[in-house]
Amino acid sequence: MLTAFVTLIGVAIVIFCLLRIVPGDPVAMMISPSATPADIAALRARYGLDLGLFQQFVIWFKAVTAGDFGASISLRRDVVELIGERLPATLELAFAALVFGVLAGGTIAVITTLLRRTPLEAVFEFLNGLFLAVPDFVWALALVLVLGVAFPVLPLSGRLDPASAPAFVTPFYLLESLVRLDFATFSDLVAHMVMPVLALGLPLAAIVARILKESLLEAMGQDYVLLARLKGMSPLRLVLQEALRNAVGPTLTLTGVQFTFMIGGTVIIERIFAYPGLGNMAIDAVINRDLPLIQGIVLIFGALFILINIATDALAVLLDPRQAHG
Amino acid sequence: MTDITRRRALGLGAGSLLAAILVGNVRLAGADSSTLTIAFNSNLPSFDGTVGPSAVNPTIQAIYRAVFDQYIGQAPDLSFKPGLLTAWGWNEDKTRVFMEVRSGVTWHDGTPLTPEDVVWSLERAGKPETGNPVSGVWASIGNFTVNGQRIEGEVKSFDPTIFKWMAYLTGYVMPKAYYEKVGAEGFEKKPIGTGPYKVDAYEGNAFLRLKANPDYWGEKPAFETVIFKFVTDATSRVAEIESGSSDVTLEIPFEEFDRLKGKSGLKGVSTPISDIGMIFITNRDVMLDKNVRLAAHHAIDKDGIIKKLLRGYGQAIDTLEAPQYIAYDPSIKVGYDPKKAAALLAASGFSKDKPARFTIQTTRGLKPKDYEMIQAIVGMWRKVGIEAEIEVYEIAKHYELRAGHKLAPAAFYNWGNAIGDPATSTGFSMFSKSPHSAWKSDDLDAKIGPLWTEKDEARRIAGWKAVDAYIAQEGYVIPLLQYVQPIVFKAGLSVTPNVSSALEPGLVSKAKV
Numbered sequence: 147m148l149t150a151f152v153t154l155i156g157v158a159i160v161i162f163c164l165l166r167i168v169p170g171d172p173v174a175m176m177i178s179p180s181a182t183p184a185d186i187a188a189l190r191a192r193y194g195l196d197l198g199l200f201q202q203f204v205i206w207f208k209a210v211t212a213g214d215f216g217a218s219i220s221l222r223r224d225v226v227e228l229i230g231e232r233l234p235a236t237l238e239l240a241f242a243a244l245v246f247g248v249l250a251g252g253t254i255a256v257i258t259t260l261l262r263r264t265p266l267e268a269v270f271e272f273l274n275g276l277f278l279a280v281p282d283f284v285w286a287l288a289l290v291l292v293l294g295v296a297f298p299v300l301p302l303s304g305r306l307d308p309a310s311a312p313a314f315v316t317p318f319y320l321l322e323s324l325v326r327l328d329f330a331t332f333s334d335l336v337a338h339m340v341m342p343v344l345a346l347g348l349p350l351a352a353i354v355a356r357i358l359k360e361s362l363l364e365a366m367g368q369d370y371v372l373l374a375r376l377k378g379m380s381p382l383r384l385v386l387q388e389a390l391r392n393a394v395g396p397t398l399t400l401t402g403v404q405f406t407f408m409i410g411g412t413v414i415i416e417r418i419f420a421y422p423g424l425g426n427m428a429i430d431a432v433i434n435r436d437l438p439l440i441q442g443i444v445l446i447f448g449a450l451f452i453l454i455n456i457a458t459d460a461l462a463v464l465l466d467p468r469q470a471h472g
Numbered sequence: 473m474t475d476i477t478r479r480r481a482l483g484l485g486a487g488s489l490l491a492a493i494l495v496g497n498v499r500l501a502g503a504d505s506s507t508l509t510i511a512f513n514s515n516l517p518s519f520d521g522t523v524g525p526s527a528v529n530p531t532i533q534a535i536y537r538a539v540f541d542q543y544i545g546q547a548p549d550l551s552f553k554p555g556l557l558t559a560w561g562w563n564e565d566k567t568r569v570f571m572e573v574r575s576g577v578t579w580h581d582g583t584p585l586t587p588e589d590v591v592w593s594l595e596r597a598g599k600p601e602t603g604n605p606v607s608g609v610w611a612s613i614g615n616f617t618v619n620g621q622r623i624e625g626e627v628k629s630f631d632p633t634i635f636k637w638m639a640y641l642t643g644y645v646m647p648k649a650y651y652e653k654v655g656a657e658g659f660e661k662k663p664i665g666t667g668p669y670k671v672d673a674y675e676g677n678a679f680l681r682l683k684a685n686p687d688y689w690g691e692k693p694a695f696e697t698v699i700f701k702f703v704t705d706a707t708s709r710v711a712e713i714e715s716g717s718s719d720v721t722l723e724i725p726f727e728e729f730d731r732l733k734g735k736s737g738l739k740g741v742s743t744p745i746s747d748i749g750m751i752f753i754t755n756r757d758v759m760l761d762k763n764v765r766l767a768a769h770h771a772i773d774k775d776g777i778i779k780k781l782l783r784g785y786g787q788a789i790d791t792l793e794a795p796q797y798i799a800y801d802p803s804i805k806v807g808y809d810p811k812k813a814a815a816l817l818a819a820s821g822f823s824k825d826k827p828a829r830f831t832i833q834t835t836r837g838l839k840p841k842d843y844e845m846i847q848a849i850v851g852m853w854r855k856v857g858i859e860a861e862i863e864v865y866e867i868a869k870h871y872e873l874r875a876g877h878k879l880a881p882a883a884f885y886n887w888g889n890a891i892g893d894p895a896t897s898t899g900f901s902m903f904s905k906s907p908h909s910a911w912k913s914d915d916l917d918a919k920i921g922p923l924w925t926e927k928d929e930a931r932r933i934a935g936w937k938a939v940d941a942y943i944a945q946e947g948y949v950i951p952l953l954q955y956v957q958p959i960v961f962k963a964g965l966s967v968t969p970n971v972s973s974a975l976e977p978g979l980v981s982k983a984k985v
Contacts, residue, residue: 170868174875176525177907179900180608186875186907188600220517220525221676222603223660232676290711298715303708308679308699309507420703422678430515430677434525435868 150452157448158210158441162203165437171195172219172435193219193437206441215445216438220430225442229424233446234317235305236416236423240409242339243346247408248401250347251354256385258355259362277352282411286345286418293341300341303420306334342419346411350404357400361393368392395466402458406451505964506696508980511709511718515677515702519663520656522596522642523603530747530888533641534974535700538682540665541645543571543590543638548970548979550746550796550892552636556585556645556666560635562627566927569613569634571623577689579647580664580671587623591616592648594625609637630925632932636891668693668978677702682977694981713738713960720961722975726783726840729958738960743969744787745957746890748794749839751849751950752874752883752901752910757830759881763820764828764858765947768882769806771813771856774952777848781841785956791940792887792897794954796971799894799936804944813856827859832882833873836864839886839955846884875907883910886955890972894936895924902943911948 173190181189190196194205209216215225254274261267280288294302301307305319312331316322320339323332362385365371371388379388413425420426424443431439512534517526521536545555559572577585597604598611612634615626637643645666651659663671668690669682680700684693701718703709710728712718714735724732733740751768758764774788790807793800814823822828832850836843843864850860863880865873873879889897903920904912919939926932943949959975961967966983970976 169872170866171872171875172525172868174871174907175868176528176605177871177875178606178608179896179906179908180606181907182905185600185608192601192603222518222520222524223657228676287707290708294711294717295715298717302711302715302717303511303701303703304678305675308509308673308675308681308701309697311673311675311679311681313673416677418705418708420678420701420705420708422675426677430517433868434517 150456153452154445154448158207158445159203161441161444162206163199165440166199166202170435172437175435206438210445215442218431218436218439220434220436221439225438228427228439229442229446231317232422232424232427235319235421236409236412236425238318238320239339239342239346239416239421239423240405240412243343243350243408244401244405246343246347247350247404248354250351252358254351254355255358255362256382256390258359259366259385259389260381262363274352274355277348278356280349282345282349282408283414283418285348286341286415289341289344290418301334301338302341305338305422306331307338310334338419338421342412342415342421345415345418346408350401350408353404354397354401358393358397361396362389365389365393391465395462398462398465399458402454402461405458406454409447409450409454505982507699508695508697508720508965508977509699509701509718510975510977510980511703511712511721512700512975513704513706513709513721513723515704516674516680516700517676519660519671519674520646521644522593522646523605525605527642528605530641530890530973533890533972534976535680536644537667537974537976538669538698538978539663539667539671541577541667542640542643543593543645544635544643546639546890546972548968548972550890550971552639555639556590557638560638566630567627569625569627571625573621573623574689575621577666578687579650579666580685581647581650582687583647583649585645585666586648587618587621589648590645591618591623593644593646596646597642604642606637606642609634610642630927632924632926632929633891633893633895636893636896640891640896669698672697691978693977695977698977713962716962719965720959720967720975720980722957722959724958724960726785726958729785729960730783732960737963739963739965739967740958740960741967741969742785742956742958743971744794744796744954745973746794746796746892746971747886747888747955747957747973748789748792748897749786749842749845749884749886749952749955750792750901751832751952752879752885753947753949754877754879754881754883754910755912757881758828759830761820761828762947763816764822766806767813767816767822767828767856768853768858769813769947769950770809770816771852771858772849772950772952773808773852775808777845778953781844781848782953782956785840785958787954787956789951789954790944792901792943792949792951793894793936793940794889794892797889797892797894797897799898799933799940801937801940804937804941806944810852810856817857823857824855827854827857829859829861830882831863831880832860832884833863833865833870833880834884835867835870838867842884845952874910877910877912879910882950888973890974892971894933894940898936898940898943899923902939902949913948916943916946916948 177186218225218228258267258270293300314322320335366389374384374388413428416423416426417429428443514531516535518524521527526532541556543555543557545553547553556574557571558574562569573587573590596602598607600607612629612631613625614628617624647664650664668685668688670685672683673681682698684696703712706724709721710724713721729740732738753759753765778786791804834843834846846862853860887901900906900908902909904917919942923932923935957973959967964983966981968979970979
């Protein structure tokens with residue numbers, strides 16, 4: 147826990163300093179053509195940018211520890227409130243992509259293990275290589291062209307149909323629509339998620355498939371699996387009941403790492419699909435040099451990565467208690 | 473009778489979900505004619521069009537103008553027309569202003585618009601602490617008195633463009649009583665205006681849904697619902713219009729514009745807008761040599777660039793005034809003349825073997841073919857004896873460098889001027905006291921200075937034309953082209969292009985059969 151806290155402080159220091167070193171002054175983007183040097187100085191003071199770097203950091207960090215991330219310069223709203231509105235959209239998208247990636251990757255791994263040394267194995271390997279080689283944003287553009295334009299069966303942008311979007315009480319739309327038994331809205335939300343989820347999930351599926359297959363093949367050579375085979379167990383049951391449990395460990399760890407990368411990937415994917423998540427807002431914040439908002443988003447992303455790593459470790463121990471003892 | 477197994481039930485469930493999703497989409501693609509969906513090229517950061525950085529974003533004015541009214545209206549050809557003010561002007565010696573406020577206008581919450589709303593909006597805009605980026609402009613008038621629907625005020629410092637600003641950036645009338653009741657945050661959550669459309673639903677970075685205001689004082693809205701989808705990626709906007717998910721889109725690559733407008737069911741319209749591409753010249757290094765500056769200008773084949781890189785969508789310009797601007801003077805010509813450019817350079821001791829060297833900064837992808845244009849220009853310069861090194865930067869860096877007078881000797885930029893006044897184009901970009909200028913010299917200031925407060929309009933415009941001629945003669949800036957805005961829309965619609973570039977819903981209607 148202490149390590150996590152120290153990491154977060156490190157993230158805070160790095161992002162704060164980095165934002166003040168990189169070119170792009172938010173005040174320069176707001177200067178009136180008739181502004182005098184005194185007007186510019188007043189504007190700088192208004193956002194606290196007239197203070198020294200250390201002083202700025204101390205003020206900001208003290209406020210952050212009290213839960214106050216400041217106000218966004220461009221959106222003119224409380225940063226915590228803004229993140230609270232957008233983070234759930236990103237989380238829903240990322241978790242859906244994770245579920246898809248793990249299920250699809252796991253299925254491919256099992257199938258290719260079963261099809262080992264058959265011509266079909268090569269076909270699956272080729273497809274898997276393709277999924278692995280093509281980055282998420284290229285998948286996004288390809289999906290837009292195929293499922294959005296050539297065969298327009300899926301919506302191209304947004305989180306739900308603007309014409310019929312209802313008012314939500316919480317920012318967790320997917321969950322809320324289910325709780326309210328509003329299946330029309332639920333299906334609309336899912337439809338809007340399909341393409342971004344595929345774009346994010348396909349590369350993850352490929353990685354999961356490759357690592358899990360390696361682990362499965364290794365497990366399939368173990369004595370207990372050979373014994374089960376001699377007892378007449380079918381190949382499918384051998385893989386699912388005997389090999390999978392022991393093979394899943396390395397895949398889980400890797401999936402945790404890949405999940406953090408995938409959350410980073412939501413930034414560009416949300417932009418392409420005009421998905422109103424944290425990533426899309428982050429790009430606008432960077433364009434506008436909205437320092438309080440960028441700092442808040444990066445800190446939240448940092449906290450998320452740490453939480454995911456903790457959850458991955460905990461899950462690994464749960465699946466294999468030996469890991470708790472090193 | 474068929475047995476329902478767990479596997480079968482799961483399969484049926486998944487199939488039903490997929491079917492529901494696809495059916496849902498059929499509805500989406502077949503939008504009804506009372507709804508207009510615009511795939512818009514910008515997000516809407518804030519509903520308050522008078523404060524913060526978004527207030528000076530020209531693109532977003534299309535949305536603000538749908539929800540709010542400006543003091544003074546503006547037609548698509550940049551001419552001015554009555555807005556919430558039905559009459560306005562100065563007294564004879566221009567020491568006082570008067571404004572007549574329109575009667576019978578109501579806010580979206582049903583309360584009446586009052587002259588007090590107008591006064592409060594003007595006074596608020598003039599206070600720098602409210603965050604109005606052009607508060608200095610609004611502070612030039614004050615001490616207002618209200619008599620019936622008539623407002624009179626004192627001219628604190630004469631600004632000949634003050635009434636033009638009333639149709640320009642941050643020139644919106646805000647609801648005094650409502651704003652004071654709900655505060656800034658409350659206003660962002662539930663904004664009201666007097667415009668033709670009311671805010672119905674909003675999701676940042678996703679969409680804005682507007683509903684027609686049945687009590688609107690002006691022309692009745694053509695659509696019951698207007699949806700702005702915030703699709704900032706140009707490829708995605710192309711997909712939106714091509715798939716039929718949106719009815720109108722804008723600012724797409726010209727290659728796509730030419731392709732889409734030829735497709736069945738789609739139409740396209742393009743118009744020159746109040747946005748120009750230019751190269752700022754900073755008074756430093758080799759640019760202190762007039763021959764180099766003029767040579768750099770004469771060496772550029774603007775028409776060739778427009779034809780080859782922008783597929784003809786653009787208008788070459790030689791001053792910072794576009795043809796639609798009030799101080800445009802077609803007689804000011806610089807002209808493409810590479811031989812003259814080489815001769816000018818030779819006079820200063822430069823040649824292809826001993827070139828004049830400097831850095832040119834440019835954005836990449838901010839404007840259509842910006843980087844490619846600069847590459848082409850650098851190639852043209854090389855042929856006459858200029859060796860320029862390209863430095864790509866983000867627009868935020870440009871602002872920072874420009875404000876600190878630290879731009880490279882040459883820097884590409886685009887300059888918008890939706891009111892077409894020379895003060896807001898040549899003035900703000902060339903007067904040394906303006907934080908947005910790059911060339912700073914006393915000779916130019918001496919010519920520009922008196923024009924800021926010139927009360928005789930004819931003399932003022934003639935003065936600005938003379939300044940433009942002087943700038944061209946001295947080579948203090950390189951104007952390149954006036955941009956053209958491409959708009960693609962469904963064949964059942966009619967779109968009136970707006971020279972100000974704001975694609976307002978009011979300019980879209982159902983096409984007459």
